[in-house]
Amino acid sequence: MEKSSRTKYIFITGGMVSSLGKGAAAASLGALLQARGYTVYARKFDPYLNIDPGSMSPLQHGEVYVTDDGFETDLDVGYYERFLGVKLSRDGSVSGGRIFWDVLNAERRGDYKGATIQLIPQITDKIKEYITAPAGTDFVLCEIGGTVGDIEGLIFLEAARQLAHDVGRRNVMFVHLTLAPFLENAGELKTKPTQHSVRILLEKGIQADMLIVRSVRMLDMDERKKVSLFCNIPPGNVISGINVDNIYRLPLVYEAQHACRRILEHFGLADRKANISKFRKIAEYLDSDKPPVTIAMVGKYFHVADAYKSLNEALFHAGMANDVRVNINTIDSEALEKMTDAELKKALGKSSGILVPGGFGRRGIKGKIRAAKFARENNVPYLGICFGMQLAVIEFMRNVCGVLDAGSTEFEKKCEAVIDIMPEYDNPADGSTLRLGARQLVIKPGTLAHRIYKKASVSERHRHRYTLNMKYRGVMEKHGMIISGSSPDGALPEILEIKKHPFFIGVQYHPEFQSSPYTSHPLFMAFIKAAMAS
Ligand code: GLN
Numbered sequence: 001m002e003k004s005s006r007t008k009y010i011f012i013t014g015g016m017v018s019s020l021g022k023g024a025a026a027a028s029l030g031a032l033l034q035a036r037g038y039t040v041y042a043r044k045f046d047p048y049l050n051i052d053p054g055s056m057s058p059l060q061h062g063e064v065y066v067t068d069d070g071f072e073t074d075l076d077v078g079y080y081e082r083f084l085g086v087k088l089s090r091d092g093s094v095s096g097g098r099i100f101w102d103v104l105n106a107e108r109r110g111d112y113k114g115a116t117i118q119l120i121p122q123i124t125d126k127i128k129e130y131i132t133a134p135a136g137t138d139f140v141l142c143e144i145g146g147t148v149g150d151i152e153g154l155i156f157l158e159a160a161r162q163l164a165h166d167v168g169r170r171n172v173m174f175v176h177l178t179l180a181p182f183l184e185n186a187g188e189l190k191t192k193p194t195q196h197s198v199r200i201l202l203e204k205g206i207q208a209d210m211l212i213v214r215s216v217r218m219l220d221m222d223e224r225k226k227v228s229l230f231c232n233i234p235p236g237n238v239i240s241g242i243n244v245d246n247i248y249r250l251p252l253v254y255e256a257q258h259a260c261r262r263i264l265e266h267f268g269l270a271d272r273k274a275n276i277s278k279f280r281k282i283a284e285y286l287d288s289d290k291p292p293v294t295i296a297m298v299g300k301y302f303h304v305a306d307a308y309k310s311l312n313e314a315l316f317h318a319g320m321a322n323d324v325r326v327n328i329n330t331i332d333s334e335a336l337e338k339m340t341d342a343e344l345k346k347a348l349g350k351s352s353g354i355l356v357p358g359g360f361g362r363r364g365i366k367g368k369i370r371a372a373k374f375a376r377e378n379n380v381p382y383l384g385i386c387f388g389m390q391l392a393v394i395e396f397m398r399n400v401c402g403v404l405d406a407g408s409t410e411f412e413k414k415c416e417a418v419i420d421i422m423p424e425y426d427n428p429a430d431g432s433t434l435r436l437g438a439r440q441l442v443i444k445p446g447t448l449a450h451r452i453y454k455k456a457s458v459s460e461r462h463r464h465r466y467t468l469n470m471k472y473r474g475v476m477e478k479h480g481m482i483i484s485g486s487s488p489d490g491a492l493p494e495i496l497e498i499k500k501h502p503f504f505i506g507v508q509y510h511p512e513f514q515s516s517p518y519t520s521h522p523l524f525m526a527f528i529k530a531a532m533a534s
Pocket of ligand 1: 385463
């Protein structure tokens with residue numbers, strides 16, 4: 001296999017337990033390399049057998065993240081995009097299922113010309129094929145999901161071992177995350193499980209080059225030396241991955257331990273001056289007192305960790321950009337549904353802005369509609385995202401335009417179908433039942449949307465099947481809810497706003513996927529600003 005000799009590969013694995021934060025650790029190391037002027041790209045392998053995460057339950061996996069090219073992937077890709085400012089594609093996040101699918105389809109097509117298909121070399125070759133990066137990339141970060149020792153992850157470790165053999169051991173680095181539990185009765189951090197985890201990797205032919213040991217406190221010198229000796233790793237390459245209150249502190253934690261310098265040393269590269277001012281700025285923001293702004297988020301997956309990960313991020317970024325602390329008041333839409341008017345007023349009245357996120361299905365819609373009504377009637381800034389926009393339209397049609405049984409065919413068969421399925425996504429030949437990924441949209445001058453974006457055309461990411469039925473546009477606009485952004489041909493509405501409201505915006509897309517801690521998304525920035533003024 002041909003690989004550019006210039007590109008260096010960093011594999012990130014994890015041991016002992018899941019959820020050690022491999023994605024955040026990898027992204028942080030990548031950010032430190034970028035801070036030295038190197039170009040960085042990311043790859044994520046998930047050994048599970050689903051072909052892609054699009055149809056996996058968000059109840060198990062947190063939010064479904066959408067890339068520009070319309071791939072439904074898991075939220076780790078969001079970490080990479082936000083942290084590193086790179087755009088990943090469909091090939092950026094690859095599951096075991098997809099590897100097998102590719103190989104087996106090729107086998108059926110006869111591509112292998114009758115050869116025997118085996119885990120090695122066909123599957124490992126396919127895995128290695130996916131470890132590519134744009135030309136000129138200095139470093140590829142390649143995260144292998146799961147924990148070492150998992151049966152389904154073995155073949156990925158084997159492919160990583162082979163890649164090191166193919167491109168030369170000096171061009172590959174293995175960074176392994178482990179956990180050092182603190183045993184209360186002994187009053188000690190325990191390093192033995194780390195030693196075992198490194199040994200499991202060694203059994204697969206991989207000697208870890210750097211360890212990031214997650215723990216409640218920094219490892220002391222003795223602990224580092226012990227890990228170093230038993231794991232065959234220089235003591236300087238044993239990094240403490242202490243717990244942080246915010247992941248954007250991680251680059252500073254690693255930098256203080258010279259992790260990046262050690263990585264460059266491994267590759268025989270000289271260290272460069274690092275510009276880490278953006279992380280210092282975030283840390284300063286986190287350390288200082290800021291006036292609070294409370295946003296009510298009315299959704300239904302709050303019991304699932306990270307179900308609204310990108311939204312929480314986008315609000316955090318917008319708080320930073322406005323120099324305030326955004327508190328999110330999560331309100332379960334089904335609970336809201338059952339409240340009396342007085343209770344609802346109490347629940348929502350505490351917040352300076354109301355956000356209704358994307359969603360699917362019937363459960364909890366009444367609560368979301370009530371939230372939109374409350375925002376409209378009380379001049380509270382409202383941001384409706386995808387489903388949150390569609391439900392705001394339904395509310396407006398029912399209560400302002402007098403279309404009493406306005407609804408969506410997604411959850412009501414018999415209604416005035418103000419929100420209706422887009423025909424091309426209803427039983428499509430190619431099975432794509434959602435409009436996915438980045439689309440250009442045009443923004444009407446003289447509108448709030450235009451004042452926010454300050455642009456006539458922008459690209460935003462989508463994930464929906466239903467849309468506003470343009471039959472109702474006339475009556476809706478006559479009553480003051482206008483279309484301020486649409487697809488370039490005007491056929492699909494993208495942004496709606498209420499003219500006589502300080503800030504009432506619904507968008508058919510997901511702006512949260514394009515917000516970063518370094519550049520807050522204009523829509524969230526304006527929403528928080530409006531909330532500050534309300
Ligand atoms: N369920 C709605 C649709 O399919 C909204 C989707 C969403 O909020 N992402 O159009």
